[in-house]
Amino acid sequence: MLKLIVMMILNKRSSRCLQAAVVGIMVSLVSGCIWVEDTADLSKFVSDVQAKPKGKIEPLPTFKSYNSFVYQGASLRDPFEPLVRVVSTVANFEQDNNSLQPDQDRPRSYLEQFSFDQLLMVGTIGKADEDFFWALLLDDNHEIHRVKVGDYLGLDFGRVVAVSDQQLDVVEIISNGRGGWMKRPRTIELAEQK
Numbered sequence: 001m002l003k004l005i006v007m008m009i010l011n012k013r014s015s016r017c018l019q020a021a022v023v024g025i026m027v028s029l030v031s032g033c034i035w036v037e038d039t040a041d042l043s044k045f046v047s048d049v050q051a052k053p054k055g056k057i058e059p060l061p062t063f064k065s066y067n068s069f070v071y072q073g074a075s076l077r078d079p080f081e082p083l084v085r086v087v088s089t090v091a092n093f094e095q096d097n098n099s100l101q102p103d104q105d106r107p108r109s110y111l112e113q114f115s116f117d118q119l120l121m122v123g124t125i126g127k128a129d130e131d132f133f134w135a136l137l138l139d140d141n142h143e144i145h146r147v148k149v150g151d152y153l154g155l156d157f158g159r160v161v162a163v164s165d166q167q168l169d170v171v172e173i174i175s176n177g178r179g180g181w182m183k184r185p186r187t188i189e190l191a192e193q194k
Helices: 002-010 016-031 040-051 090-096
Strands: 120-125 134-138 144-147 158-163 167-175 181-189
Touching: 120 181, 134 158
Parallel strands: none
Antiparallel strands: 120 134, 134 144, 158 167, 167 181
């Protein structure tokens, strides 16, 4: 490229305008390569950087080699088989409790939408000797409800069997995990007043 430009300058047939343009371009290219006489500030910066203490690079951690394990117990006893034969008596229990079932057709009460964790006994109304003795339950919606013996509450078909000054006794009917049902007693105690 440079050789082509020089030949154009030397060529007598090229116009003076073209020659002036080429010379202007060459001068602008050469002007980018200006030599600076005073480089003291650059020398000072380099010496300052080199005078700083050098950092220390920690060596890479050594990794322990992986020791593979080959299981050679294929000829041994299966660990999931019992050592002693177990005879289950669950069949007799299920036949005895086969009649126990929750009443699925009964209309659900309002308190049966709350779990036991969401209900709190806050007091009682009446006297324990009388027929009209209620426990006061506070639900998660901050509403207070009167509950007496025979009322239902909780998610698992719980029925109130006893009300006293200090607690509410409930019996739930829950699944036994084998296709049947079983009873589970629960208690809601009176909350301590602050």
